[in-house]
Amino acid sequence: QVQLVESGGGLVQAGGSLRLSCAASGRTFSSFTMGWFRQAPGKEREFVASIRLNSGFRYYGDSVKGRFTISRDNANNTVDLQMNSLKPEDTAVYYCAVKGGDTYYSTLLSAYDYWGQGTQVTVSS
Numbered sequence: 001q002v003q004l005v006e007s008g009g010g011l012v013q014a015g016g017s018l019r020l021s022c023a024a025s026g027r028t029f030s031s032f033t034m035g036w037f038r039q040a041p042g043k044e045r046e047f048v049a050s051i052r053l054n055s056g057f058r059y060y061g062d063s064v065k066g067r068f069t070i071s072r073d074n075a076n077n078t079v080d081l082q083m084n085s086l087k088p089e090d091t092a093v094y095y096c097a098v099k100g101g102d103t104y105y106s107t108l109l110s111a112y113d114y115w116g117q118g119t120q121v122t123v124s125s
Contacts, residue, residue, distance in 0.1 A: 088124065
């Protein structure tokens, strides 16, 4: 079992920044990939970014490339998402998730085994 807890959400004006953090506990291995997803009201949950914990390989969704940065701290079992140049369309509940296996990344919800409860990010115009 893996437990994931997100933090750092809030309200910010367009153009501003927020940093989300995901703390993992329980069974964690460096071969895991951790990802961030988001879900806006009335929309499907979508992939944001992922990072392979051992190699640091990063992958981003097209809508956040160049604005968001994912990073990991393996010593503390945390993964952060630095979000810059935020837009109103970034408003969503953000979830972190973890997957095992050999593939370095996946954008598919079904590939991830454990999920956090989510943290709300609201970007005002």
